Amino acid sequence: MSISQETSRRWQMLAIIVVIGLLVWLLAPVLMPFAVAAMLAYLGDPLANRLERLGVGRTLAVSIVFVVLILAIAAALLLLVPLIVRQIENLVDNFPRYVEWGRDTALPWLQAKLHLDPNAFDTDRLMAELKEHLGSIGSVIGRISRSGVGVVMWLTNLVLIPVVWFYLLRDWDRLVAWIDRMLPRSVQPTVAHLARESDAVLGAFVRGQLLVMLALAIYYGVALTLVGISVGPLIGMVAGLLSFVPYLGFITGFAAAIIASLVQHGDWPHLIMVIGVFVIGQLLEGYVLVPRLVGEKIGLHPVAVIFAVLAGGYLFGFLGVLLALPAASVILVLLRYLAERYKMSDLYTEQGQPDTVIADVVVSKDSDGDLHTETHVAQGDEPHKT
Secondary structure, three states: OOHHHHHHHHHHHHHHHHHHHHHHHHHHHHOHHHHHHHHHHHHHHHHHHHHHHOOOOHHHHHHHHHHHHHHHHHHHHHHHHHHHHHHHHHHHHOHHHHHHHHHHHHHHHHHHHHOOOOOOOOHHHHHHHHHHHHHHHHHHHHHHHHHOHHHHHHHHHHHHHHHHHHHHHHOHHHHHHHHHHHOOOOOHHHHHHHHHHHHHHHHHHHHHHHHHHHHHHHHHHHHHHHHOOOOHHHHHHHHHHHHHOOOHHHHHHHHHHHHHHHHHOOOHHHHHHHHHHHHHHHHHHHHHHHHHHHOOOOOOOHHHHHHHHHHHHHHHOHHHHHHHHHHHHHHHHHHHHHHHHHHHOHHHHOOOOOOOOEEEEEEEEOOOOOEEEEEEEOOOOOOEEO
């Protein structure tokens, strides 16, 4: 292949990638149900494949998996929704106690410890502004609800997700095979290899992380309830849900549980028990759940996870947050591949010519602490000091 043909092929591939990226960017507001359905189909495909290996037809296998997962989700909602409603009602009923504790205990303590102006925190003014903002939000939501747009969009997504999920799950293998056939033959082996590696990483991460989130939510909810925190199940669910971002679930749940303990009980025993619950939770997550359920081969650094979530939310809103970690896992596979290609390239392996001027530079300090450099010249000249 000539250089011009190679250049033309690369420009064509770049154009295809740019067009696909632009379409995703423009259609992001309507991709939510399809993205959720695709994730559910990806999670359910191994179960359908296992049934197929047992001799069950694809459509019947998909129907069984679909019905079982729908029933499991419905059962979870029937159990969780009443619990969440009761917890929110409990939180609303006790909200004046939280406000009173913040006004009479927390703010005076902060003012005393930080030597702040007593008028820096005007609680009456803060509460008035909070009520004003809540009222404006409520009016906006009320206008949206009255217009019916929000309700229609919500119902549309609710109906679309299971429908798209079923068809994607049924045709998942065909869709993957079609994408493989449409790939340029020159890059098909590389893309297929990266896809298999990405599938292994995603399979370990997505399924494992969901189990970690579920386990932490159950642990924190049950443990805080046993400690005597009335809103313990709600705090546990929030901490478990946010645990996909490193330390975010722990920090949020810990702060909320400490405040709830101080407001509800206000004594040291309950405070120490809450601290013990979260210390054990961190040890459980770091040494048992994550190594066993997620594994160490993913290699996503906590800073990379936080950046991926923030960047995804900024670029694509809630859809970006939803897909941030799966996308980061795939990008990690691509970066590993690019790093290996770079180490095999001439740019990395070609040895450079030795520097004929400077062989070594020694930096030293004198008795006064001033820095001095001593340059040794390769031709054997006398050292030059500065």
